[in-house]
Amino acid sequence: MAEIRKVVVVGAGVMGAGIAAHVANAGVPVTLLDIVPAGAPSRNALAEGAVERMLKADPAPLMTKAAAKLITPGNTEDHFDAAVGEADWIVEVVTERLDVKQALYRRIEAARKPGSVVSSNTSTLPLASLVDGLSESFARDFLITHFFNPPRYMRLLEIVVGPLTRPEAVDTVSRFADVSLGKSLVRCKDRPGFIANRLGVFWLQAAVVEAFARGLAIEDVDAVIGKPMGIPKTGVFGLLDLVGLDLMPHVNASLAAALPKDDPFHAFDRPLPVVQKLIADGYTGRKGKGGFYRLNREAGKRKEALDLATGEFRPARKAEVAAIAESGRSLGKLLDHDSPLGAYAWRVMGATLAYAAALVGDAADGIEAIDEAMRLGYNWRWGPFELIDRLGADWLIARLERDGQAVPEMLRLAAGRSFYRVENGRRQALGRDGQYHDIVRPDGVLLLEDIKRAGTPVIKNGSAALWDLGDGVACFEFTSKMNTIDQQVLDLLVKTVRRVKKDFKALVIYNEGHNFSVGANLGLALFACNIAAWTEVEASVTQGQEAYQALKYAPFPVVGAPSGLALGGGCEILLHCDAIQAHAETYMGLVEVGVGLIPAWGGCKEMLHRWSTLGRLPKGPMPAVAKVFETVSTATVAKSAAEAKELLYLRPDDGITMNRNRLLADAKARALAMAESYVPPEPPIYVLPGPSAETAMAMAVAGFRRLGKATPYDEVVSGALARILSGGDTDVTETLDEEAVLALEREQLVRLVRQPGTLARLESMLMTGKPLRN
Template identity: 70%
Template sequence: MTAEIKKVAVIGAGVMGAGIAAHAANAGLPVVLLDIVPKPGPDGTVADRSAIAKGAVEKLLKTDPAPFMSKAAARLVTPGNIEDDLGLLADCDLIIEAVIERLDIKQALYAKLEGVRKPGSVVSSNTSTIPLAKLVEGLPESFARDFMITHFFNPPRYMRLLEIVAGAQTRSDAVAAVARFADVSLGKSVVLCKDRPGFIANRLGVYWLQAAAVYAGDMGLTVEEADAIIGKPMGIPKTGVFGLMDLVGLDLMPHVLGSMVGSLPANDPFQAIARPMPLVEKMIADGYTGRKGKGGFYRLNREKVKLKEAIDLSTGEYRPQAKPRIEAIDAAGRSLAKLFTHDSVHGRYARAVMGRTLAYAAALIGDATDDVEAIDEAMRLGYNWKEGPFELIDKIGIDAFVTMLEADGVAVAPILKTAAGKSFYRIEAGTRQVLTAAGSYRDIVRPDGVIMLADIKLKTQPLLKNGSAALWDIGDGVACFEFTSKMNSLDPDTMDLLRKSLRLVEKQMKAMVVYNEGSNFSVGANLGLALFACNIAAWPEIENLVAAGQDTYKALKYAKVPVVGAPAGMALGGGCEILLHCAAVQAHAETYTGLVEVGVGLVPGWGGCKEMLNRWATLGRMPKGPMPPVAKAFEIISTAQVSKSAAEAKELLFLRPTDGITMNRYRLLADAKARALALVADYAPPKPPEYVLPGPTGLTAMQMAVDSFAKLGKATPHDIVVSGALARVLSGGDTDFIKPIDENAVLELEREAFMSLVRHPGTLARVEHMLETGKPLRN
């Protein structure tokens, strides 16, 4: 019986192995990271026998995006080497092998592990090319029973997919234990795969990339045209295919292709497109391996004032990058069927690449997996597709899709014939169902501990709703307040419904959760509305909005029932401020939050200043006196610091030390609901704080600091204006530190500063620039 996984070892400190070790440490587990002993130096000695693993940890700490969620997690990793330190594995529950893809090396390592690991511990391989049956061939049954493949995706912290492959002898309880650990502790969505080449995501993903490259060359398309077609119209990231290959690394492609060609049968559709690509081979030889090299299909020519260039697929020469206009995309609108049937080279390209890719996905049913949903999940999370292959086929229409394949002479997989006249997904009695290989439907059942708002919406109507937000009953007396505007930006309608929701919940329910299933919790206030109001000089309306936001967030803070914030992704500006006013927060691990208003020439106006002052005064373990918490809040807000994880949000006190972190995005709502219910008994809202602020002396100190930054060229003229206004708020205005002030006084200072800045030309220029470019203006 496999015990709970409390300690992990990773063998192989390369990019993947080190990344896996870092993520296990992110989960709060002690981790052993081992690699080989370095080769001796010229003097015949080895200065540090564990230098490779130690160097890997040091590199992780410098990598961006960061593999560690906080630098503190790095202290949980113990580096060593496989000659001296195998004894460190004796108390590990899970040992993950991530060494070079050579069967002889892996099997030699497994033989050593068998002599040191504890009974019942699990050994897994991160391989994506060697079949499990080959890996355990000739090894004892006791090892085979405890062995499986755990295929992580790079970078392990950020890619949510984990493919697990069990062998014929692998214990089912071992698979269940690792899957549960990966789900709850590592935040992975686990997909069970058969022991087939490339498993699911890479088998299909590599086919897709290869088809896109081959047909672009055959049809004479540019890389920009190909990426424009096989990108946004398909719900695929804007990198498209050539941009994605640059990101992954062109030098990996020949190895992956070679592995697929060698392991797949001769009649597999992959073999028909697995042609050598001389251009790619030349690019790799010349050091053009993608973003990690001198460039790839795209590059930045720094000799020509950072000119963005793209390679010509026919000549191999670079030229200025162009933004193509694709008539087929414009004509098709949102219809994939119209795009695939558009009478143009672009329509034919879309159909050739995606038609065959979707057909290949269907062919994997019964081979790589028996589960339609598994393939869709693998592509959504392994390749960031918005919708999986079978969801895309549903959008086209199964019968229409089959007709296209037959017209193009593409084999029609059995599952497509089974699905004729149906759809792969349907809603039945408020429950989402998926088609099985046998032709019947089954309910999509969430694991224990998972609640999805999308499921609740299928069965019920909102308690309250307007154009920007909605309130839902999620059971057990708990309501869920959801932002629904574009990018979940906040506007007067949001505030209006939030106030109404608080009143309803206080009368009828036990608690409320603020949560949504968008890519980002909230990007803050709707800047477009603010700019429009400024352009027509509607200053009273702007001040009313600021006051309304302050009053609404105060009502939330002092509500009679607990309100729990449940952010994921970006929670910026006003989105951060709502979290600061919640009774508690249950955050997804990948929460990026901060008060970023200075980037558009403003200061936090919905209570962010007062809450950060209070946090650092009461939770910050600061030196005594009124100035230290003020200086810390000023440093964080004036530099628009944004946490790079929920763990870092705790370090910046955007989250309290007592706030919770959920690793798996799918478990966030259930965890937040549980947190809210745990607060219900004897709940009382917090007592209003008093602020001891330094007044004019503190203002002067902060202004001097800004002046010194300006002299160093680190602060622009408008930075000085904005920082001065922020310093006045945080110092308490004309107050005297002998006389405490209440939060209403700080809110009044916030409003005054906000209104003075919103009229400033420098601020208006920043807002316009942010709306046009998405980037801050340094004016």
């Protein structure tokens, strides 16, 4: 299989620039080309401007600012032939006009090297039309790679191949997109809109049209076609504001023109004058003055919602939840609810689920592709066929028949059974042949959900479990709400160390939650403080320190495998692992100061050791102390695994996995490799500067307070942190061991939890989810 070492992206708009950025995130050089703009100071102005914007954007397309150095801006007049001639993969991301694309392809064909792969990011034009009239050699190396915006964060990549496309070309791009870019690949048929947009746009259009027709409040619509369905809380109108109202007319028009006349989409395809006026007035969504929702700055940033009947904005209100409440027990009850919202929910979701079933064999070969496309492309918790299983296929068939609606053949096949089942520990999907087929994972993919489906935990309690991954590797999983760390987690961690020592070679700490861990259970901490259970608080700190120390010095390797948020205590447990194999989208940080606390499960001592031994700093104890103080006192969170290396939350030799589905397999492989000759680490010795450094840090925070950059209570919390990092009453002629630093952590945390300022911060975080600036 050929390798992709150089990439060219033609088209420096938002999507093209985002694709180039993500290629750079993978460590691969990429040239970004666009036309030469008239009158611009630089002939590369469009590509250069795109890179500059991405360096300032939030959320950031680039995982680190250093990745931008791998992007070479250029233009299609001066650099085209040379750049395309060196590239292994050329990605076209220009305007959705067939004549423009084909003219570009002829230039690419003349300049590219033999065997290079060319792909289009089109979402509307069929592959057959794109290659029509072009050479067979070009068609053999051509495919569609439909990224979703933003390319860094959206895991879905739809791939469409033609009858002439070389399998080797598909394999080369697929492997790179999977392993290097972290994409989940879904093979689509060459049909309009492919899968995700074909079904997703149908769902959105049906939801909007029906909401207008029924005169519903958009808050109610977003509440009912949202969380109860496993759909993001943006719902319908919030999602349209996010992606941009001005995109929908173009996408709808292209689908309407391409789909057969009998396609159900046409029943919902109609102009909406209110929406047209919004767009004309600059209300294009969050990127404009607002959309269906807006912030009225003249009224003190009051949130307002569009009244669909009048087309005027009014104060936003809480959703009416009478019909929505039923969904917690039964989705069927919600769709059957005798209310305007219940009738609306059925009309939209009934039509959407039936349409999904009709797409099997047309847009995709099987149900898994459609479910995966909607989970990853639209962030649905459950794909449409998983939703049907929750409803019951028989229920849906009966309801469609009762309303005189057509029942697709694929839905009839599921009558009396389900679309998915588990047989002998393996998940299976119903095929078009009426038989169940095993869902086979790609090589290099290991999911804990499969391990759990096929077996039972080695040990478990209410907040954690230990699983056997095979080959002598165990996996410790958090199972508490939001994967918070509580006494039960710490109890099982200690038992796990004993069990792994006895029965396994290595341990991986991993879970498949949305976040690795948001840290200690603050609710329990606040309860203990409110009843003045200071002895219990100190015991909890000691328990965490001892559990993490046992992990660090266990006679076997421990590999942490985080994804998503790893904050506070969740970050600290990773700092005590022998190695980390992190998903690229890991956001690590010691954020305790935001709730009036300091890292007290060994986070301070571990960061001091890392910056003293791994940080490229001037000699002496103060530079490392100052760096850790700056990082922890500002609750700095790495916005990627690559950035976590810069902050030394990850070591330079810790691994990064781009594809979330490959994380566990990579961590297991690393643990096995380490187990062959594992020796526990030597305890570190600390040389810390003492009271003079503590005073210097306190003075720095006082200065920030005078400038309005720190609050009065920031001074208190930062003072406790300075006490720990300076080493207390030590000086540079003395040495401290780990236990001495841990004792300082315990002492300062127990002092802080007695302060009203800390209690206020804890209460605020639990009530509002936001830090209190007291």
